[in-house]
Amino acid sequence: MPRDEGEASARTDCGRGAIAGVRHNGTPHGFIMLDPVRSTAAAGAAVTPAIEVIEAVPTSGKANS
Secondary structure, three states, X not given: OOHHHHHHHHHHHHHOOOOOOXXXXXXXXXHHHOHHHOOOHHHHHHHHXXXXXXXXXXXXXXXXX
16 A cells, blocks of 8 residues: 555544554655564654554453454
């Protein structure tokens, strides 16, 4: 998905109460998953808030099947 379309989708999702889209300038698409950049400040800046959001999601205590 091109950047502009992704950002438009994020704005739509935010209007529905979903988490916000965040742009990390100067990074390639999927940069968090690329080993050479995984330890960069940009990857850390992206991963930390994502982990916080995931950890804040309530669970039912049941494993997904």
